[in-house]
Amino acid sequence: MTITSTPRRLSSDLPPRPPESTDAPAETPAARPLRADGAAALLVEHVSKRFKPGRKKKVVTAVDDVSLRVERGEVYGILGANGGGKSTLIRLVSTLLTLDSGRIEVFGHDVTRDEMAVKRLINRVSVDAAFFKKLSPYENLVYAARLYGLPARDARREAERILARLGIARTRLGEPLEQMSRGMQQKVAIARAILTSPTLLLLDEPTTGLDPRSKLDVQAFIEDLREHHDATVLLTTHDLAEADRLCDRLAILDRGQLVVEGTPDELKARVQREHGLPPTLDSVFMTWTGRSLDDDIDDDDKDGA
Numbered sequence: 012m013t014i015t016s017t018p019r020r021l022s023s024d025l026p027p028r029p030p031e032s033t034d035a036p037a038e039t040p041a042a043r044p045l046r047a048d049g050a051a052a053l054l055v056e057h058v059s060k061r062f063k064p065g066r067k068k069k070v071v072t073a074v075d076d077v078s079l080r081v082e083r084g085e086v087y088g089i090l091g092a093n094g095g096g097k098s099t100l101i102r103l104v105s106t107l108l109t110l111d112s113g114r115i116e117v118f119g120h121d122v123t124r125d126e127m128a129v130k131r132l133i134n135r136v137s138v139d140a141a142f143f144k145k146l147s148p149y150e151n152l153v154y155a156a157r158l159y160g161l162p163a164r165d166a167r168r169e170a171e172r173i174l175a176r177l178g179i180a181r182t183r184l185g186e187p188l189e190q191m192s193r194g195m196q197q198k199v200a201i202a203r204a205i206l207t208s209p210t211l212l213l214l215d216e217p218t219t220g221l222d223p224r225s226k227l228d229v230q231a232f233i234e235d236l237r238e239h240h241d242a243t244v245l246l247t248t249h250d251l252a253e254a255d256r257l258c259d260r261l262a263i264l265d266r267g268q269l270v271v272e273g274t275p276d277e278l279k280a281r282v283q284r285e286h287g288l289p290p291t292l293d294s295v296f297m298t299w300t301g302r303s304l305d306d307d308i309d310d311d312d313k314d315g316a
């Protein structure tokens with residue numbers, strides 16, 4: 012799992028939070044008001060990225076003229092078969108890859124021209140761990156918090172609070188990370204990304220490979236983030252139930268192209284109305300990609316990071 016992050020953000024990088032509306036509807040996930048005013052948390056405009064894997068190989072268009080907008084406070088999911096371009100898009104947003112064409116902005120900061128400001132506003136959690144494996148979860152978190160400039164006492168308190176919320180038993184907090192399961196390590200990675208109060212959290216398959224219990228813990232934690240923190244989440248997943256549960260809006264990337272976007276309920280209603288199919292995300296996926304979630308576009312691609 013890799014965490015991409017840079018030291019504490021400057022307050023000048025971030026626009027002030029817009030005031031909450033006083034006549035906002037009840038804070039249910041469905042009715043939660045999104046903060047549509049001001050700069051989008053993430054703006055992606057006509058973005059393309061091509062790879063040429065080898066001299067004799069064909070150019071692959073991993074991301075093909077994609078445009079989307081994610082509002083502050085929103086959980087936005089990207090679905091798609093293997094090789095659809097999800098990780099490439101996440102890596103473009105995180106400045107790990109450069110764009111071929113188009114424009115990406117994070118809170119109004121252009122990823123190409125203003126890379127440092129963007130790095131201060133994002134955290135990426137993906138599949139390969141980048142930890143101090145001899146240190147415990149607690150030590151890893153406190154270390155990260157100190158690195159981000161939190162005072163020691165606050166760092167310790169935050170680390171304890173977040174680890175407890177993730178369902179990691181107190182008795183395990185001091186064990187070296189290398190002795191822990193991958194599920195546990197994934198939870199610590201997310202905890203570490205959250206500890207530093209990222210504004211745009213990029214989660215590339217955060218629950219893939221976790222056991223059912225750990226998966227539920229991590230999902231509950233993402234829901235909690237959505238309700239109680241000033242975090243915006245861009246999430247990829249192969250788990251349609253997870254997407255349904257967590258995401259305010261979804262997009263499907265198919266062969267690099269964004270083929271459909273909407274709230275889970277909108278998409279389910281559309282597939283029923285327009286295609287006479289059961290109102291499920293399985294039908295939605297089938298309709299707009301022409302395949303079931305288990306079919307691969309590109310079996311060779313397992314780079315994931």
Ligand SMILES: Nc1ncnc2c1ncn2[C@@H]1O[C@H](COP(=O)(O)OP(=O)(O)OP(=O)(O)O)[C@@H](O)[C@H]1O
Binds near residue numbers: 099
């Ligand atoms: N560094 C790279 N060099 C060459 N080709 C790449 C590279 N990274 C990705 N690709 C290709 O770009 C396409 C999209 O890959 P990407 O990893 O973004 O898909 P994905 O939707 O994340 O897939 P998965 O669900 O398997 O994680 C694939 O065809 C892949 O082989």
Ligand SMILES: [Mg+2]
Binds near residue numbers: 097099315
């Ligand atoms: Mg991927």
